[in-house]
Amino acid sequence: MPSLADFLQILVETVRDVLPIATILTVFQLFVLRDALPNPRRLIQGFAYVLAGLALFLLGLEQAVFPVGKAMAAQFTAPEFLGVGAKGDDPMAYGWIYAFAFAIGFSTTIAEPALIAVAHKAEELTGGAVRAWSLRIAVALGVAIGISLGTFRIVIGVPLHYFIMTGYFVVVVQTLFAPKSIVPLAYDSGGVTTSTVTVPLVAALGLGMAESLPGRSPLVDGFGLIAFASLFPMITVMGYAQAAEWSARRQRARRARTDADQVEFSEDAS
Numbered sequence: 001m002p003s004l005a006d007f008l009q010i011l012v013e014t015v016r017d018v019l020p021i022a023t024i025l026t027v028f029q030l031f032v033l034r035d036a037l038p039n040p041r042r043l044i045q046g047f048a049y050v051l052a053g054l055a056l057f058l059l060g061l062e063q064a065v066f067p068v069g070k071a072m073a074a075q076f077t078a079p080e081f082l083g084v085g086a087k088g089d090d091p092m093a094y095g096w097i098y099a100f101a102f103a104i105g106f107s108t109t110i111a112e113p114a115l116i117a118v119a120h121k122a123e124e125l126t127g128g129a130v131r132a133w134s135l136r137i138a139v140a141l142g143v144a145i146g147i148s149l150g151t152f153r154i155v156i157g158v159p160l161h162y163f164i165m166t167g168y169f170v171v172v173v174q175t176l177f178a179p180k181s182i183v184p185l186a187y188d189s190g191g192v193t194t195s196t197v198t199v200p201l202v203a204a205l206g207l208g209m210a211e212s213l214p215g216r217s218p219l220v221d222g223f224g225l226i227a228f229a230s231l232f233p234m235i236t237v238m239g240y241a242q243a244a245e246w247s248a249r250r251q252r253a254r255r256a257r258t259d260a261d262q263v264e265f266s267e268d269a270s
Helices: 004-032 041-077 090-111 112-123 132-156 160-177 183-192 198-213 226-268
Strands: none
Touching: 004 183, 004 198, 041 090, 041 198, 090 132, 090 198, 090 226, 112 132, 132 160, 132 183, 132 198, 132 226, 160 226, 183 198, 198 226
């Protein structure tokens, strides 16, 4: 059980981290905009809630999320669970951890508050052309695929930059052909996935795998899953937009052929 001293220590560190933000906001409001702070009592109360919430969140990460993520990674990569030798040389023997990475990537992203906010705003601004749920699912699929591929990379031990360079090459090519209105949203979708829900679990999974697999370094191999989680949503969101545009184009062409056939039939009948 965490002690009160642990919580107070994290609270002091949180105050130290948040204080510069509060100072910047106050200075710009008072000396640049030259206006009084709106409802100062409510602002102070809100910052107090933020500080307490952040401190409890960080304490929860240390007490639960990181240990659970590392423990599950260790269990999934244990030779007795995999049914392989101590070295575990067969990448296909780690199918359960790829499935777990996919599932945890999808579920945490669907629940990501930042993504929910961006998705609803995108639906509002596009008048429903971009559906909030469709965008959330496209982003979640990208994160799930990315994290699964990232765990595969940890297993086989291939350097990270080969995957990232290839992925960004795909992003550049897609950018040339994707609808221009969706490109900025796709790029932002990669950023909103690296937020409060996704990052702790994904980081714990990567570090746990790197610590459990023989010949892997937590520093070199344990980090990098977040990069996959940020990269692949850009690919899936632009892919979703390209597929939707292709489908709409086919429907327009089908309607045009139907209209042309009806006109031709009418002329023949007359």
